[in-house]
Amino acid sequence: MLDxxxxxxxxxxxxxxxxxxxxxxxSDLKDISxxxxxxxxxxxxxxx
Numbered sequence: 001m002l003d004x005x006x007x008x009x010x011x012x013x014x015x016x017x018x019x020x021x022x023x024x025x026x027s028d029l030k031d032i033s034x035x036x037x038x039x040x041x042x043x044x045x046x047x048x
Contacts, residue, residue, distance in 0.1 A: 030038075
């Protein structure tokens with residue numbers, strides 16, 4: 001049987017996951033709400 005507490009102590013995330021997480025958090029990606037907001041502002045002639 002697995003000792004989950006012991007396995008958790010040995011766990012360390014892979015470098016690819018850590019790097020991906022860092023890149024995602026640092027990037028300024030637009031989501032659909034940003035795109036819709038920008039489209040409505042463009043239609044109304046509003047600038048930020």
